[in-house]
Amino acid sequence: MKNPNKVLLVDLNNFARYPSMSIGYLASVLRQAGIFVSVYAPLMVGVRGVTREARPHRFSLLAARLNHRAATSASSWVRGWRNRLAARRLSDVTAHEGLVVEQFQAALMRDKPDAVMISxxxxxxxxxxxxxxxxxSHHVPVLIGGPYFSQPEVIEDWARIPGLSALAAGEVEVELPDILKTLLNHGDLLRHEGLAITDTEGRFKGGIAAPQTNLDAVPFxxxxxxxWAAYPNRIVPLITGRGCGWGVCTFCSDVTSTAGRTYRSRSPQNVMSEIASHHVRHDVSRFVFTDLKLNSNLLMWRAILDGMQGAAPSAQWIGAVHVGREQDNGLSANDLAAASASGCVRLTTGLESGSQRIADLMKKGTRLGAISDFLHNATAAGISCRCTMILGYPGETAADVHASAAFLEDHARVIERVSLNRLQVIIGTALHRHAMHKPGRLGSFRIVSNDLRNAQAEHRYDEVETASHRKSVMRLLTAVHHINSREISSMACEFEGVM
Ligand code: B12
Ligand code: SF4
Incomplete structure (x- = not known):
């Protein structure tokens, strides 16, 4: 009998708090087809993942102020210096590049795979x-895929990597056993939707696959x-639906990512039986939902509230919700009490700005009053609240930033963590398209250059370089620091820094 094919999966989404979902899906699909799979993740060889939202220390506020000053400097030299420093800090894996590559080579020699697949x-x-x-150099074919191979410019740039057999663009997981067959038989890779290559003449060919619609068909x-021993505690990631039921925020690159395009839901039964299976198999009762908007499908949302403790007794879980304007957004005081009873200990929501005008410009689909009610009701139910915020959106003035600071000051008791980020313009988003195709419509906000490799556009916005704007930012940073310095409530502490 012929030996099964062997695939080495490489996980470059290194995160030190729980396993990577994409690798879990790829391993499962391949194994179901009888293929032998081994996994190499930098975490296995001692490389720590990216630390998210570390607790502030004594000098954090000062550092944040200096960082903002440098990021909004009129001097391109200062901005460049600051960007290089930030890029170096961004990734522990990049810092450990030598070790990651060396240990990959060791895994290649040890496992002797027929093909390598990198996420x-x-x-x-x-x-x-x-x-x-x-x-x-070892004549092993290699496929690359990942969460942002969704934009034509990015796909083309990456497909040109020397030695790469093909780039997987899209949710091609259920096709993977067939793709592997074609790869190993030197067949025509372009007959598979979602593969991109550069041919022997250097011509780019192929493109992205349409979103996967039948999510229940994908194995757990x-x-x-x-x-598992390298994680501080045992947490399993879950996704009940891909994409976002709202999906129109102009800055959002989650809904332009590989698996974020258009909203699709799994069935509640399928999700519940996955939860039960992880509970038994990995002895876990902590879960993080990576859904962009967990309340996109209210049938699913309420099935979680009703069924979580049945599927995984003593479960604790966290997720992200959107406080939309629908008549029923699933986030009433009663719903939040039910969420808490089902084990929900933290919810993240996109506040983005404490100025309704800016939230409307972002097409956020939220009202500040409703967010305020949500924060109070969730806190009363015993759920820890985390808000994400964006600074420097086109049109934002010092008055808007003061409004954001005032919102945080007024809600400090009901917000436990704030993730404040300067606006990043990502290639593929509505904001990027708008700024590129209608320059001038966004006042002094403009795109300076596009980095296709990283899907990022560098921008300038004169308003953020003014003294009055900077002053308002200092107030906002102080409000954020005040909230983030507080001890997190005990029920959510196992998820500190996770989301
Ligand atoms: C949950 C999440 C996290 C989690 C967990 C990450 C993890 N390692 O598991 C946390 C919160 C830790 C996190 C952190 C970060 N994240 Co994140 N995250 C997400 C989020 C919201 C969902 C990911 C998810 O669960 N997707 C569901 C799975 C099933 O989809 P998928 O990963 O795309 O995989 C599918 C396909 O892409 C494909 N596929 C994937 N790999 C491969 C490989 C091969 C060979 C093949 C054939 C197919 C294939 O198959 C899978 C099934 O269809 C996405 C947004 C999004 N919509 O994807 C951002 C996202 C992936 N994150 C992003 C970023 C930038 C970050 C951070 C750098 C943010 C920061 N500054 O801290 C950090 C860095 C993390 C790190 N390197 O360790 C970006 C990535 C963009 C990019 N440049 O590549 C995204 C797209 C958000 C965004 N819009 O900018 N993140
Ligand atoms: S609600 Fe969140 S995930 Fe949905 S489009 Fe807006 S920012 Fe993106």
């Missing part, structure tokens, strides 16, 4: 290039390969 964030381009070169992810 990667765009920031790990250099590591990917080195892995492809190693694979080429397999997390058995992950180094």
């Amino acid at each position: 990667t964030y765009l920031m790990y381009r250099a590591v990917c290039e080195r892995i492809c070169a190693i694979c080429q 992810p397999d997390y058995s390969d992950f180094p």
Whole structure:
């Protein structure tokens, strides 16, 4: 009998708090087709994942102020210096590039796979290039996929990596066993939707696959390969639907990502039986829903509230919700009490701005009053609230930033963590398209350059360089620091820094 094919999966979404979902799905699909799978993740060789939202220390506020001053400096030299510093800090994996590549080579020699498949964030381009070169020298075909191979410019740029057999653009997981067959038989890869290549003449060919519609057809992810002992506690990620039921926020690059395009839901039964299976298999009762908007499908949302404790007794869970304007958005005081009873300990929501005018410009679909009610009701139900915020949106003035600071000051008791980010313009978003095609419509806000490799556009906005804007930002940073310095409530502490 012929030996089964062997695939080495490489996880460059290294995160130190729970396994990567994409690798879990790919491992599961391949194994179901009888293929032998091994996984290499930098975490296995001691490389720590990216730390998210570390607790503030004594000098954090000062550092945040200096950082903002440098990021909004009129001097391109100061901005460049600050950006280089930020990029270096961004990724521990990049910092450990040598070790990651060296240990990959060791895994390649040990496992002797027929093919290598990498799942990667765009920031790990250099590591990917080195892995492809190693694979080429050992005549091992290599496929790359990941969460932001969704924009034509990005796909083309990445498909040109020397040594790469093909780039997987889209949710092609159920096709993977067939793709592997074609790859190993040197067949025509372009007959598979969602593969992109550069041919021998250097011509780019292929494109992205349409979103996967039947999510119940995808087997449950397999997390058995992950180094469970390397995580501070046992948390399993879950996704009940891909995309976002709102989906129109102009800055949002989640809904322009590979699996974020258009909203699709799994069935509640399918999700509940996945939860029960992880509970038994990995002895976990902590879960993080990575859904962009967990209340997109109210049938699903209420099935979680009703069924979580039945599927995983003593479960605790966290997720992200959108306080939309629908008559029933699933977030009433009663719903939140039911969520708490089902084990929900933290909910994240996109506040983005404490100015209704800016939220409307962002097409956020929220009302500040409703967000305020949500924060009070969730806190009363015993749920810890986290808000995300954006600074520097086109049209934002000092008065809007003061409104954001005032919102936080007024709600400090009902917000436990704030994630405040300067606006990033990502290629593929409505904001990027608008700024590129209608320059001038956004006042002094403009795109300066486009980095296709990282899907990021550099922008300038004169307003944020004014003294009055900077002053308002200092107030906002103080309000954020005040909230984030507080001890997190005990029920949510197992999820501190997770989301
Ligand atoms: C949950 C999440 C996280 C979690 C968990 C990450 C993890 N490692 O598991 C946390 C909160 C930790 C996180 C952190 C970060 N994240 Co994140 N995250 C997400 C989010 C919201 C959902 C991811 C998810 O669960 N997707 C569901 C799975 C099933 O989809 P998928 O990963 O795309 O995989 C599918 C396909 O892409 C494909 N596929 C994937 N890999 C491969 C490989 C091969 C060979 C093949 C064939 C197919 C294939 O198959 C899968 C099934 O269809 C996405 C947004 C999104 N819509 O994807 C952002 C997103 C992935 N994150 C992003 C970023 C930037 C970050 C951070 C850098 C943010 C920060 N500054 O801190 C950090 C860095 C994390 C790190 N490197 O460790 C970006 C990535 C963009 C990019 N440049 O690549 C995204 C797209 C958000 C965005 N819009 O900007 N993140
Ligand atoms: S609600 Fe969140 S995920 Fe949905 S479009 Fe807006 S920012 Fe994106």
